[in-house]
Amino acid sequence: MSLAEFFAMGGYGFYVWTSYGLTLIVLVANIVIPVMERRQFFRQSLKQKRK
């Protein structure tokens, strides 16, 4: 199987890869958002303490 064939998915490439792409975006967002929130929490708490 060539790489082009693999990406074509027998003509269903659009549906298959859109599904996988959207899933990837949603799953990555669910990790990134809490990590950013935690950093923000530490930043804000430390700033408040210095005042």
Place this chain on the structure above:
Amino acid sequence: MFLVPDIVVRFYHRMASPPHFYSFTKKIMPWLVVIFVLLTGAGLYGGLYLAPADYQQGDSYRIIYIHVPSAWMSLFIYMVMAITGAIGLIWRIKLAEVISISSAPIGASFTFIALVTGSLWGKPMWGTWWVWDARLTSELILLFLYLGVIGLYGAIDDKKIASKSVAILALVGVVNIPIIHYSVEWWNTLHQGPTVTKMDKPSIHVSMLIPLLLMALSFKFYYLIALIQRARVELLKRERNSQWVKTMLAEQQQ
């Protein structure tokens, strides 16, 4: 008390203590990520490359490897959210409340993924993005239940009251779970019937079944990882005035 349960009881008490949960989850996180990456790699390799095309649906069926595990997770996470919500309601265990509310956005995400990938699978196979059949409609209601839980929790400032309200809403919504599961049997739906969780024998070839189960397991580990990330932030925010958070902040400052 009996001999063994004493150890068990102490284990639960330790686990339910916020500072212990915070440091324990930090320690196990790398292992969870390693297991998740291995499972996902094997599952995707098996599902997208090794498994043959379906004799009826061609390669479009490969959406199954995210669609079905996501749909399973949408139900599983809802049950976790409702049960930990009930535990928080009855025994006032803070960690249970935190796990309950931290599950909501992850469950909503998996419900969203199940709906969207189902739509992207339905278009080439059924010729339509959406139908109002029992399976699709009850899954959409599940998404609204999740969004209701998130919205209600955000709308109430006192997080103790918010957790109680959310737990009651989640428990009422549990009635939707068996409806989703049995919808394809109770009603004549466009959505196909079960292929894996059939009592007699799964009507799916083993070369397709193994990657599907690997992906289902991979999503379970993903949930654990995402849940821990959210729960740790939620604990910090709720416990911001407690001694262990203050100590940690003091250490960060140096």
